[in-house]
Amino acid sequence: MSTTISRRGLLKGIALAGAGASAPGCALFAKASGTADEPWTGYVICDSCNHVPQCGIRFHAKGNTVLKIENWTENPRNMLCSKGLSTLQRLYNPNRLLYPMKRTNPKGSKDPGWVRISWDEAYKMIAAKMLATREKYGPESVMFYAGDPKEPRPAIYRLARYFGSTTWCTESSVGCRSGCMMAEELNFGCPNNGGTPSADTKVYLILATNVWSQPLDWWKAIMAAKDRGCKIITIDSRRTKAAEIADIHLQPRVGTDAALVAGMCRVLIKENLYDKAFVEEWTNGFEAYKAYVEEFTPEKTEELTGVPAQLVVEGARLWAKGPGAFTLTTQSTSHNSNGVNNTRALLLLPIIMGYIDKKGGAAFGQGPKGLTMAAYGLHPTLSEVAWFNKPEQKARRLDREEVPLWAEMKDQVSPNNFPEWVRDGKVRMFCGWGFNVNIWPSPQEYAAAVAKLDFAFSSDYFYRPDSHDNLDIVLPAAMNYERFAPFGWYGPRIAVRKPVKPLGECREDWRIAFELGCIVDKPEHFFGGDPKAACDFVIRNLGGAGWDAFEAALPAVSKVPAPEPGFEKFRTGRMRPDGKPGFNTVSGKLDFASARAGKYGYPELPVFKPMMPLTKEFDLRLMNGTRKPHITHSKTRSDQPFLLDIENCLTIDMAPEDAEKRGIREGDWVEIRSPYGGPVEAKVTVTILVPPGLVGAQYGWLGKQNTQVLVGREVRDPMSGYSAYFEMPVSVKKLEKTEA
Numbered sequence: 001m002s003t004t005i006s007r008r009g010l011l012k013g014i015a016l017a018g019a020g021a022s023a024p025g026c027a028l029f030a031k032a033s034g035t036a037d038e039p040w041t042g043y044v045i046c047d048s049c050n051h052v053p054q055c056g057i058r059f060h061a062k063g064n065t066v067l068k069i070e071n072w073t074e075n076p077r078n079m080l081c082s083k084g085l086s087t088l089q090r091l092y093n094p095n096r097l098l099y100p101m102k103r104t105n106p107k108g109s110k111d112p113g114w115v116r117i118s119w120d121e122a123y124k125m126i127a128a129k130m131l132a133t134r135e136k137y138g139p140e141s142v143m144f145y146a147g148d149p150k151e152p153r154p155a156i157y158r159l160a161r162y163f164g165s166t167t168w169c170t171e172s173s174v175g176c177r178s179g180c181m182m183a184e185e186l187n188f189g190c191p192n193n194g195g196t197p198s199a200d201t202k203v204y205l206i207l208a209t210n211v212w213s214q215p216l217d218w219w220k221a222i223m224a225a226k227d228r229g230c231k232i233i234t235i236d237s238r239r240t241k242a243a244e245i246a247d248i249h250l251q252p253r254v255g256t257d258a259a260l261v262a263g264m265c266r267v268l269i270k271e272n273l274y275d276k277a278f279v280e281e282w283t284n285g286f287e288a289y290k291a292y293v294e295e296f297t298p299e300k301t302e303e304l305t306g307v308p309a310q311l312v313v314e315g316a317r318l319w320a321k322g323p324g325a326f327t328l329t330t331q332s333t334s335h336n337s338n339g340v341n342n343t344r345a346l347l348l349l350p351i352i353m354g355y356i357d358k359k360g361g362a363a364f365g366q367g368p369k370g371l372t373m374a375a376y377g378l379h380p381t382l383s384e385v386a387w388f389n390k391p392e393q394k395a396r397r398l399d400r401e402e403v404p405l406w407a408e409m410k411d412q413v414s415p416n417n418f419p420e421w422v423r424d425g426k427v428r429m430f431c432g433w434g435f436n437v438n439i440w441p442s443p444q445e446y447a448a449a450v451a452k453l454d455f456a457f458s459s460d461y462f463y464r465p466d467s468h469d470n471l472d473i474v475l476p477a478a479m480n481y482e483r484f485a486p487f488g489w490y491g492p493r494i495a496v497r498k499p500v501k502p503l504g505e506c507r508e509d510w511r512i513a514f515e516l517g518c519i520v521d522k523p524e525h526f527f528g529g530d531p532k533a534a535c536d537f538v539i540r541n542l543g544g545a546g547w548d549a550f551e552a553a554l555p556a557v558s559k560v561p562a563p564e565p566g567f568e569k570f571r572t573g574r575m576r577p578d579g580k581p582g583f584n585t586v587s588g589k590l591d592f593a594s595a596r597a598g599k600y601g602y603p604e605l606p607v608f609k610p611m612m613p614l615t616k617e618f619d620l621r622l623m624n625g626t627r628k629p630h631i632t633h634s635k636t637r638s639d640q641p642f643l644l645d646i647e648n649c650l651t652i653d654m655a656p657e658d659a660e661k662r663g664i665r666e667g668d669w670v671e672i673r674s675p676y677g678g679p680v681e682a683k684v685t686v687t688i689l690v691p692p693g694l695v696g697a698q699y700g701w702l703g704k705q706n707t708q709v710l711v712g713r714e715v716r717d718p719m720s721g722y723s724a725y726f727e728m729p730v731s732v733k734k735l736e737k738t739e740a
Ligand SMILES: Nc1nc2c(c(=O)[nH]1)N[C@H]1C(S)=C(S)[C@@H](COP(=O)(O)OP(=O)(O)OC[C@H]3O[C@@H](n4cnc5c(=O)[nH]c(N)nc54)[C@H](O)[C@@H]3O)O[C@H]1N2
Pocket: 047, 050, 146, 147, 148, 149, 151, 152, 171, 172, 175, 176, 177, 331, 433, 434, 435, 436, 437, 438, 439, 440, 459, 460, 461, 462, 464, 477, 509, 624, 625, 626, 632, 633, 634, 635, 699, 700, 708, 725
């Protein structure tokens, strides 16, 4: 598949789509400047979703202008989707930020009065503020933040570390995958959210994972397994594509997974289907869990979850016909107020059956030494992750009393109390990369906090009024086609890039972080400001031949040495840093009960807890944010106008019964309210994708269509500090209007 667009056609398309994100009063578009007309071929990584699947893009350029893109077939991830294929529209979008800008009007003014400044001036102002703020209020008062963009992170980790601030946080510590990862680490002693089924897998468990959130090859692998005769069980609150192809679809009400799993485990125990020998030798706390699940009869489980009693039994019996593998959502089960425990419960299913690291079971893959995307640190040595994990740093953390288990386990601070930190003077300055206030519940409160800071800057592709209007400086970031760092990696394989030069004065994020580091600290800590040198350092650290050799090999994707794969690595000490058999948990075993959680007053077992009750007024539950194939968070709308052709406003999914009761039909406009905010306006799709009682929505639409105002800040999972994005009770009423 490939896509080609002409500059003229592109500009026309964008004008029609009315891209709503330009900076007031700035000429932002510069022509791509090429040197020669020689056609050449480049290689980069797609950054459309969350910088994680790292799908490969091959592009054809003339001079410095990319004319056409296609699948980079030699790359292990080589199928571009609608989002990736439209990224050229983003690269040449006339609303791109191209120059550093500073405000000239006081905060709170309607027009910030942005003027173009040089990088020198921007760096001088920022560095002076960083040093003065640290001097006066201590290092923790300077907050470092990266949004969904994960690629800038390794460099920002390093900047925060050498600047000496533990107030380093990301969208993952606000509310992405780290909540589920916390559950994985509590149960397994390491992150593991599963993988695709192998040739020997007999049953595959899809735990709340959305086909549309995954790279295209994910679905292909599952369909291939199904063709081989592998049985599929899907546990999802909606009737998704993954539910449609399942042999058994278990559809618990949102946030009730801990009860469903308790019911299933009770069946496995009563019918003696579980792996007794494995449980005895390799797990901890089984007896306590066994006693806990006693009350979760199939009937009681049905009452709590909505899953028919018979299906609870059948689901458990089918799962016992393993070996079984699983895949776990990256985030959605952590988006309710019992999120970590619901996720821990789901992850007991492979444990109780002993499918851990067995042939055909749940693999515990090990990449090249130290290379871990799990912390989005790319490489712990580059990111200096060890520094953040030292006791003296942990003792200084701003979140240590608010989310103590999180603070112990995670190297990134939980910033969900950012408004309170600003109010109390704990945070004075903000250094952002890809910062979006609309990630948060009640985003207006976070925007107001930004306005109260002494100084704030962020780097971005575009000017986003909600997030940027109260900054002091906005910096233009180079896009994926224009940067060297970081390289893509797929197990032992490493894909370096051959990019174009940035448009205007854009700079890559790694360079911005390193250049600031050179000023506030020492150039020798920051590779003299050179991102490519930093990547070369990591590649050589991994035993690879280095950047130049890897670039010369393009389009082939090079390799670094990696540990031999192997099964049951826990028997031979490969799962623990000390080399002893077992797992890297406190108990040394897989934990049904976690003393680590108990230490801070959380329940040791992954217990069930009811969700916020619905009321007469707020009689539906809002699942605010499940993924769609053509949308990423708040991006990919006006940035890539092709995608607005698919959907150009907030649409919500409603079950036919719920729509009918309210006199609502497909295509009607409605208003949504919650106890915390609204009204939010949306167009309705009537669909069996959602069960009665549940409304599904996309977050990321702005203005009157911004669903984040419906989410209350105080409803959180106490373990992760994450907001209950998927739990809010809402009302939905028909509006008498036909246009947005
Ligand atoms: N209600 C609800 N809220 C949610 C979620 C949900 O499901 N429901 N999901 C949560 C999850 S899982 C996530 S990951 C977050 C996502 O939350 P965000 O991090 O807010 O994601 P984006 O909307 O992608 O915004 C990121 C910003 O970074 C900019 N950007 C993109 N790439 C780069 C880059 O490489 N460099 C720089 N400098 N800037 C860049 C974009 O232009 C954009 O302005 O939202 C969370 N919030």
